[in-house]
Amino acid sequence: MFPAVEGVAPAVTAVFTAVLTEGPISRVALARRLGLSSAAVTKAARPLIEAGYLEELAATERTGPGAGRPASPLAVCADREFFVGVKITGDELIGVVCDLRAQVRTSAHRRLAGAGVDHVLTELDELVDDLLDGFDRGRARFLGLAVSGDVDHSTGLVRYSPFLRWRDVPLAERAEKVTGLRVTVENDVKALTTAEQWFGEGxxxxxxxxxxxxxxxxxxxxxxxxxxxxxxxxxxxxxxxxxxxxxxxxxxxxxxxxxxxxxxxxxxxxxxxxxxxxxxxxxxxxxxxxxxxxxxxxxxxxxxxxxxxxxxxxxxxxxxxxxxxxxxxxxxxxxxxxxxxxxxxxxxxxxxxxxxxxxxPLPFEEWARGAATVSIQALVAS
Amino acid sequence: MFPAVEGVAPAVTAVFTAVLTEGPISRVALARRLGLSSAAVTKAARPLIEAGYLEELAATERTGPGAGRPASPLAVCADREFFVGVKITGDELIGVVCDLRAQVRTSAHRRLAGAGVDHVLTELDELVDDLLDGFDRGRARFLGLAVSGDVDHSTGLVRYSPFLRWRDVPLAERAEKVTGLRVTVENDVKALTTAEQWFGEGxxxxxxxxxxxxxxxxxxxxxxxxxxxxxxxxxxxxxxxxxxxxxxxxxxxxxxxxxxxxxxxxxxxxxxxxxxxxxxxxxxxxxxxxxxxxxxxxxxxxxxxxxxxxxxxxxxxxxxxxxxxxxxxxxxxxxxxxxxxxxxxxxxxxxxxxxxxxxxPLPFEEWARGAATVSIQALVAS
Structure with missing residues (x-):
């Protein structure tokens, strides 16, 4: 998914994550922040720039007194990729599309007639279609789902969701079949926490x-x-x-x-x-x-x-x-x-x-944005 | 203190810590464990071997089917350095000397007539002398102290210890002057936890x-x-x-x-x-x-x-x-x-x-061993 670079994959992930959550940021600051050499940062950033995930901003600042040349900070290209996030409750689906900086670009709701898995998946598919109307599908490949209860994030299994009355539902697998997107499933509170950690007070x-x-x-x-x-x-x-x-x-x-x-x-x-x-x-x-x-x-x-x-x-x-x-x-x-x-x-x-x-306060869409954030992490980890 | 190697210092620390807590371990396993290249592991291990902290064991195992040559696991040289650990209570000092693998080599107690700082430091100095009798002082440069209460590990300040009735005692600084050793101070429960994390169930x-x-x-x-x-x-x-x-x-x-x-x-x-x-x-x-x-x-x-x-x-x-x-x-x-x-x-x-x-059960010496463990960490971080 992500540009693969032999031997420096952890550095690529670290650089991308730091620019995503703390950028725009200069290479010098990145090197200091990550404990990497400047050469390692430059090497890791190059494929990300080539693939359109990062861009170099115009040089506007010097990195400090005595710094020889002006720094060109790295920033994320927010429109490079879009992420659908949906919070599933017992009676409603709440969905958003976020950009790579986790800004909500559009949102939509859908009432549910019940919490049966088949019904929810049918409605989910239609909601995703609505949400992505007007977006380039080639740049919207990820879907994050947030569900309350006991969720195995690594396998996408909902072990137990009391409000939905679901037990052992392989939600990621089933939602991938229906939507054709890469699906990540997370507990709703953890998804919100991830959004805070990457893009909020955390x-x-x-x-x-x-x-x-x-x-x-x-x-x-x-x-x-x-x-x-x-x-x-x-x-x-x-x-x-x-x-x-x-x-x-x-x-x-x-x-x-x-x-x-x-x-x-x-x-x-x-x-x-x-x-x-x-x-x-x-x-x-x-x-x-x-x-x-x-x-x-x-x-x-x-x-x-x-x-x-x-x-x-x-x-x-x-x-x-x-x-x-x-x-x-x-x-x-x-x-x-x-x-x-x-x-x-x-x-x-x-x-x-x-x-x-x-x-x-917590607008209900925030839960869906949390779900989208988890799918941004899935891109970064991929 | 520790061999300084330009540019690979974090790798040196990581390699040493992994061998210390999980060794003997082969370079291949180390590389996998730490996400480093084999070359980076070899480069980081070399100065540690030269300085006598690590040794190469005889090749006894192959790293797996298809592995070309037998692996020589790396192990810690336990006797390269010794560490004094002392738990300070209101009425007693409990001391041990540990080797680099946190094995207790000797121990001693000392009753206190009171918990005044000057008195405690005088008794501490004598206890350290007793403990190190027979040890090569050049290989016993570190002292860890464990105290209950609110301790600032980074500065060695005891902010408040209710049982000792100490407030804002710069314990590391004062104990260094008295003993001539490099002193680390830690909260007693954290010191015990460190011992478990590095050498016990953790x-x-x-x-x-x-x-x-x-x-x-x-x-x-x-x-x-x-x-x-x-x-x-x-x-x-x-x-x-x-x-x-x-x-x-x-x-x-x-x-x-x-x-x-x-x-x-x-x-x-x-x-x-x-x-x-x-x-x-x-x-x-x-x-x-x-x-x-x-x-x-x-x-x-x-x-x-x-x-x-x-x-x-x-x-x-x-x-x-x-x-x-x-x-x-x-x-x-x-x-x-x-x-x-x-x-x-x-x-x-x-x-x-x-x-x-x-x-x-928790033998009281364990607290002192915890203190010694914290000073092992101080070596590794130095």
Missing amino acids: VGADSFALVTVGAGIGCGLVVNGRIVSGAHGVAGEIGHIGFDVDGPDCHCGSRGCVEAVAGADAIVSRARAITGRPELTFDDAVSLARAGDAPVDAAFARAGTAIGAGIAAVANLVGPARIVVSGEGLSAYDLFEPHIRASFQRQAFGAAAACPLSIR | VGADSFALVTVGAGIGCGLVVNGRIVSGAHGVAGEIGHIGFDVDGPDCHCGSRGCVEAVAGADAIVSRARAITGRPELTFDDAVSLARAGDAPVDAAFARAGTAIGAGIAAVANLVGPARIVVSGEGLSAYDLFEPHIRASFQRQAFGAAAACPLSIR
């Missing part, structure tokens, strides 16, 4: 965490410069850190987990019990709390406290440079933000409390 | 965790092949993960932390409250529980449950390949082991429960 950070608040409480972790995958396939399960040994039962079989207190369902259940209204929705609970219903407000406060304790556990254990908190639960962020922050400060140990929490 | 593992049970509950983490240090100086604080929101106050300012329930002091306090005997010691509590005192036994059970929940949080978040549980608290392991295991199984999420827990 650029240049040796460690950071992305916490998603919504139906579930998830976490993507980058430690020592790489995404944490877990030797046994489990990592980032902040939702199943214990919060209250005497708390409510959790679907995982334990009790008092962060998610059993702070997941959207847990909040709704508690609000229904408090109000005695079994038909209450999450949005109803938000309205009641905002209108000053103290017991319902307390349910959000307790959820925020649990989330803050979970985030503090992340800070105490792995000490990320920063923590991004996002997710669809953020629509009600005013109700638990102060409790998240207070609980984090209380439970963070010593200097861990200095870890900045960056809190921001 | 060899070859991309991730693992070492949990220490005793006066405090500590944790060293290796993720993506490297020790986790924490961007804000805090990592591995498993003792301050929340366990019971309604639990006892913790010295960190929060409440219900793992350590507030499972630290040795917490167990003793609880046993004193239960029995109404304020003079009760930890050993007394152990004896009572072993003799069938149900309430005191329950205090150990609750401690084990808290430790198991903390270990599960580690498994759920970072998913290490294996977890080693050790520490001086292991003397009473029979009292909480089943509760640690049951609690871990209950709280570990899905496949995280498959993470093996390796439980074993």
Whole structure:
């Protein structure tokens, strides 16, 4: 896929990745950054320039006092290749096309009548056709899919996705047959984390965490410069850190987990019990709390406290440079933000409390962009 | 210190580290393992052989079917250099001399009359002299010190050690002046973790965790092949993960932390409250529980449950390949082991429960060996 250069393949990947995530950047800075000689950088960059992935910008800066000649920074040619990213949920497909710099160029949604694999694949194929209308197909060869649950990224197998009720679906293989694209499948939280690591707040950070608040409480972790995958396939399960040994039962079989207190369902259940209204929705609970219903407000406060304790556990254990908190639960962020922050400060140990929490909304398309980012990585690794 | 070779320094370090931790190993296997060319491995190994750090073993094996000539594996010359390691506690210095393979060659203890820095340094100097008696001083140039608390490894500053009541002690600098050795200082749990990573159960593992049970509950983490240090100086604080929101106050300012329930002091306090005997010691509590005192036994059970929940949080978040549980608290392991295991199984999420827990005693000398290991790393990095 990528220009193959005998003997310097790792350098080609390293140079391309660094220009992609930190460019435009001069060869001198690249050499310093990567611990390579200038000759090695030049050798690695040449085939990437020839293949149209990198370009040399006009020389505009000197590399420093005493530097002999002006540097021509290397930059990525964003339009060299396009990437389709699709987030698959139980009732909808959300798709985007991104360029090589992970900028969204177009997007589209598609409602699903059900979550059966055949149906989803048929709809996926049509969505991809819609999305790529007007794009040169020869430059849009990659498709990234994001799915919640237990996903084997290396084989493209969805081992278990509770919301889709899928078990052992060879999704990459089946989606490749249907779409003709090279398909990469990743867990949705990891895909979002990859997008942050390569193109967001995680650029240049040796460690950071992305916490998603919504139906579930998830976490993507980058430690020592790489995404944490877990030797046994489990990592980032902040939702199943214990919060209250005497708390409510959790679907995982334990009790008092962060998610059993702070997941959207847990909040709704508690609000229904408090109000005695079994038909209450999450949005109803938000309205009641905002209108000053103290017991319902307390349910959000307790959820925020649990989330803050979970985030503090992340800070105490792995000490990320920063923590991004996002997710669809953020629509009600005013109700638990102060409790998240207070609980984090209380439970963070010593200097861990200095870890900045960056809190921001998460447009649903971001999940699809995360999926596209994972397919950009697939190009780079190929 | 180490043979300097223009342009290939990273390769020299990589080759030496790989032979040290995984050798004897052939050049072909090294090249494959490190992603280097055979020529680069040979070039990097040459100065190490010339300086006496590596040796070529007799050719005993072929590298595989079709391999033209027999391989001569590279091995470390264990006696090329010796390393002193000392663990400093509030009332004792524990010292060892290790060879380049981290084998303990001799050991010695020294009681301290107090934890004043001047006194400790005087005793340290005498202990080092005792330890190195009979060793060639020209081959014993490195000293590693392990201290509990907040240690800045890069500068050798002990920022805060609660047990020693030290604040901002420039320990490396002062110990170098006194002993004339090159001194490295590290947090004791991280030093132990380094020893496991280079010479123990962590060899070859991309991730693992070492949990220490005793006066405090500590944790060293290796993720993506490297020790986790924490961007804000805090990592591995498993003792301050929340366990019971309604639990006892913790010295960190929060409440219900793992350590507030499972630290040795917490167990003793609880046993004193239960029995109404304020003079009760930890050993007394152990004896009572072993003799069938149900309430005191329950205090150990609750401690084990808290430790198991903390270990599960580690498994759920970072998913290490294996977890080693050790520490001086292991003397009473029979009292909480089943509760640690049951609690871990209950709280570990899905496949995280498959993470093996390796439980074993920790001779106190191991701490000093950990300190020596850190000084082996200092040689390699120099």
